[in-house]
Amino acid sequence: MDGNGRWATARGLNRLAGHRKGVEAARRVIEAAPTLGIRTLTLYAFSSDNWRRPMEEVAGILGLLQYYLERETDRCVENGIRVSVIGRRDRLPPEVTAAIVAAEQATSACTQLHVRIAVDYSSRDMILQAAQQCAGWSRDNFAIALGNSDHGGTPAPDVDLLLRTGGEKRLSDFLLWECAYAELYFTDRMWPDFCAEDLEAALQSFRARERRFGAVPAPLLPAISF
Numbered sequence: 264m265d266g267n268g269r270w271a272t273a274r275g276l277n278r279l280a281g282h283r284k285g286v287e288a289a290r291r292v293i294e295a296a297p298t299l300g301i302r303t304l305t306l307y308a309f310s311s312d313n314w315r316r317p318m319e320e321v322a323g324i325l326g327l328l329q330y331y332l333e334r335e336t337d338r339c340v341e342n343g344i345r346v347s348v349i350g351r352r353d354r355l356p357p358e359v360t361a362a363i364v365a366a367e368q369a370t371s372a373c374t375q376l377h378v379r380i381a382v383d384y385s386s387r388d389m390i391l392q393a394a395q396q397c398a399g400w401s402r403d404n405f406a407i408a409l410g411n412s413d414h415g416g417t418p419a420p421d422v423d424l425l426l427r428t429g430g431e432k433r434l435s436d437f438l439l440w441e442c443a444y445a446e447l448y449f450t451d452r453m454w455p456d457f458c459a460e461d462l463e464a465a466l467q468s469f470r471a472r473e474r475r476f477g478a479v480p481a482p483l484l485p486a487i488s489f
């Protein structure tokens with residue numbers, strides 16, 4: 264979800280106005296996702312490096328997160344949207360953590376779409392934390408250790424499509440392990456302007472790709488008719 268700040272600055276607004284607009288884009292994407300066949304959607308809301316931003320911006324972003332978690336949880340339950348948050352919790356204000364826990368608990372049985380929100384998230388830290396627990400473990404066990412920090416015990420899912428808005432072409436410490444075979448898609452669209460059509464365009468590009476996972480192309484199956 265990149266480009267909120269630049270979107271706002273280009274319009275003479277303060278950066279927080281861009282983050283507010285970014286929430287609307289997140290809602291559009293969450294609403295469109297199930298109809299486009301997406302079952303898991305991970306949104307990068309606040310990275311561990313984002314603590315370097317001015318205090319007011321950090322407080323603004325975390326405040327927006329708390330506000331929308333509290334406000335939208337009932338709607339998520341109605342629409343079958345499970346919400347979980349990945350990343351560290353020990354540095355978040357307690358009221359934000361409380362909103363996270365409440366949203367996770369209320370939506371835990373929802374199965375239509377799993378929305379994972381990365382908050383105080385660093386993929387390197389997640390990998391390091393998992394590595395400290397798991398000498399001799401398999402890749403699958405490692406993924407469970409990575410996923411455990413979403414506090415729901417779900418294994419970290421492999422990413423199929425990594426989509427970055429805002430024109431930057433980098434991963435910025437996001438889901439490094441999970442993106443081992445992710446298809447990458449970059450768009451210049453600023454996140455606040457991102458809409459369902461943009462998501463569809465990304466999925467169209469994704470579907471046109473041949474995913475080989477290190478193997479060779481699958482042989483064409485003979486046509487069988489009865």
Ligand code: IPE
Pocket residue numbers: 264265266267268269270308309310313324429454
């Ligand atoms: C992404 O927008 C949202 C967060 C990281 C919270 P940015 O705030 O990174 O926007 P730009 O990159 O400065 O435009």
Ligand code: MG
Pocket residue numbers: 265266429
């Ligand atoms: Mg940015």
